[in-house]
Amino acid sequence: MTQSRTHTCNELRLSDAGKIVTLVGWYENLRRVSKNLGFLILRDFYGTTQIVIETEEMMEQISGVNTESTISVTGTVRERSSKNTNLPTGEIEVVPEKIEILGKCIYNELPFEINRSKEADENTRLKYRYLDLRNPAVKSKIVLRCNVVAELRRSMMEHGFLEITTPILTCSSPEGARDYLVPSRNHPGKFYALPQAPQQFKQLLMTSGFDRYFQIAPCFRDEDARADRSPGEFYQLDMEMAFASQEDVFAVLEDVLPPVFEKFGTYKTASKAPFCRISYKDAMEKYGTDKPDLRIDLLVQDATECMADCGFGPFEGNVVKAVVADGFKGTRKVIDKLCADVEVQAGNKAYWFKVDENGALTGGISKFLQEHAEAVKEALGLKPGDFVGVCAGKKQAAQKTAGVLRRYIGALAEGHMKTDCYEFCWIVDFPMYEIGEESGELEFCHNPFSMPQGGMDALNNQDPLSINAYQYDLVCNGVELSSGAVRNHDPEIMVKAFQIVGLGEDDVKAKFPAMYNAFCYGAPPHAGIAPGVDRMVMLLAGEDSIREIIPFPMNKTAQDVMMGAPSEVDPKQLKDVHIKLDIEEKKTEE
Template structure:
């Protein structure tokens, strides 16, 4: 607040300094606390958006007036600024205090007890915090995350505009389309039996903008997906920095984000350093082989290496006929109890077991599965390049399972090995060359692996060879890429498949013909038949970005009014039952209600 005088206040509660001593001021804010020292002396802490100011009541009447108010009432205080006898160097306003001449109640708190102490709201049960979110947000620590979010969004907008992108908003009510998650459906009153869908992402619209002749598009886009919550994913809705570029390839997209993001992360982040361009590029298969994850945290210098040849025939049952991965760590001096807990925690998260041994300072194999390794010690030491004093964690199973378990082991080892975890920085990388297709876990048939609108590496020719049986479809990679920061996937993107002929060929491999493509994506297919420019894009998640910058573990901490893990808004009572008349207007009949199916 820049000294803006209003009817309610001349200054904010974070503004007064020594130069204001002697001035008569008016403040307004929340009554955070009142400490009564005697009948005619008490200390009031007044808080607003900008900070706190100490107000000293020095008359019996003023003390009585304040005592009659509950905490968190909003009040207006008019008084004289003076220098404090006992200064508080921890507060910006700690050199001064205000002696009130008049206190007026602007909004009375009618509750003697609050659901939780405002300044300790983060210690409260999450359900209480979400139900009384308007009180939770009064906590400066909680509020600061929302301020950070505002600043980051503003910086993103400025940066994208400076790079020549136009901000264009796309529809919220649209058609349902198969994009990987469940749609939120909106019934149409005017068209009985038909439904709109809230967009899972503006994917088709931004590609249509490219076909319309716009060159660079972006928006801070709301997206809606009916999916379960995770620590880094909010159920219901989320926001992303959606962007698309015409006449662009993968490197053009990379160049924009490598220029836009590092300064924002360095300025607003909990850590003041971030990767500079170019970010490391890691092919998907290499990422899985080396880091056990397609979301590697490059702050951790531990990697996984293949140990199948060295240990597959050592006689240990779980290794026989399986892929074996090894993660070696120097300087890891954990106790047996700590190692057992580590192994158990990895198994809970990854579903695969961890085995281990040490190559100790004496050059002996000890602990864990040492009896199986000792007979082939020299070969194992040579194959894995072991130094004395090394801990070796091992995973086994089908290749992907062994890789993923090794990846979880790496991430769980990191906090226990500070010499291998350079925490206070932001490390970006691109994961590239994703497989175009995969075998579906449920269907057992060929399906798109990442994004059906992506351009295959090799174009039409490689798809025709796959259709003719000359190329394994699982070997086809696509111009698809993920942006990862500190082990968190910020975004997925791709060079788009803008050629209808290539699009049809790509869909035919997953048993969808030209008619299916036209039916599922009519606007985009038809637009491309009129000649569309090559284009590429990406959409980093704003919520995840701010979560990383703030250092929070839960995405709900950086969303103003988040839902809980069950996709419920406890504050507003959503979702809720509606009046039967509304259902009649929409031609909808509910066959089940939540209370009828509750366990």
């Protein structure tokens, strides 16, 4: 070893007995037996080693040192009389001749116990993230992330992709989320934007003659946090291929990802190529979501015809969806919680009933279904012992609620969810356009740079809402890993696609000047995708929160409580970039 140590704290074994060694690390704890006997645990990045203090002088030296100080220990390795088979170094201990204090911890009390830091309040963990990361269980997730990224890089290069970095300071672009803006000092009143994704640059690389591009790309979006989304910045395996189709993109990822998941994942099996393909329309009908968890074998069924006129108010005039499961053993308390959780998640109520051992409908809303019992049982294929979750609403609301019902019921009912694998699928054939929920007007459904299926003919002759695009999502265990598309590389088709949402040719040229002009010089057909690295590692680590696998994450309100960001800046800094603040003061309540 280099530096000031001969070995790490995870390296020594029984075969090293008799050697004089030097170890360095953090003083984790000391179990004091007497004034001249104690057992000190030394921890470094690699593991722990027991140090046995056997002199009163050395015990006095260490007694004034706070835990988590860094120390150097030089001593002799010997066999332990009481071995710990749970530790790699559990057969040996080191008897020190010299202990040196390298870095003092001046605090008698820590914000939390290092090895139990995950039990602390999240903001406390984030404020003292440098301590949180000392916890081997937390640190291991960052090591995993490093290894996964290295494996992805290696595999992409083996597939002939070049790693090319794209600019961080660029122009603002309408890509669906808010930009982070950076004021320009040399160009008063003008701003750079941090890229929401390298979308335009990677397409420009294709027009530049590069055949296969990738990078582990930082992306910046001013959006709210979720369990599977980090606010501020995130990373993705960004890739693009020239002269390529949807099938080419699928083939690469179906070859790259399964080995990574099997090598590094909590579960050791992953879908093999080809991944299951589900149209967006079928995904919404059968699974109630465009990111279905295929580990669950339940399907959403339409119950509108057999239930809509049963006299239950919420069903009248609405689409009714049902999820049927056998093996559901939940008590009434469990069922009530299930319905409450679904309502919180979907924003829409869920209902239920059962089929008893005699085939009668019981519980929940069953009293409204008695006159239609036979029709309901036939339509849904019910049998004794079945549990039925039901929801209603406008089509999209009913589908979304049914999707949440399916997920919760699948987790509760016995035998309906595999728990030890990674199930991938492609969601394909997304609509090119949709009616915006807020605007009520025609908008792009997915990515405005996508190629419409049917090309110019479809744009000229079809109802826009009937046009599908060559857009696709990659989903794993109910988590959307990535969106991608075959790109619209034809300037005429691009202009027409934007005209349909009310943007003319001048708007396209103004918003995307480089890409539009580049396409006018002969662009190759190209396609790409960008799986999220953070979400990928979260799945591999078996974590529910994406913040667990990011070295220095922000909190839920996009604040870095450790560094104090965002923060106020010096007035001179604002003057340099020609900015005056105009902030409305919050009114204080009288």
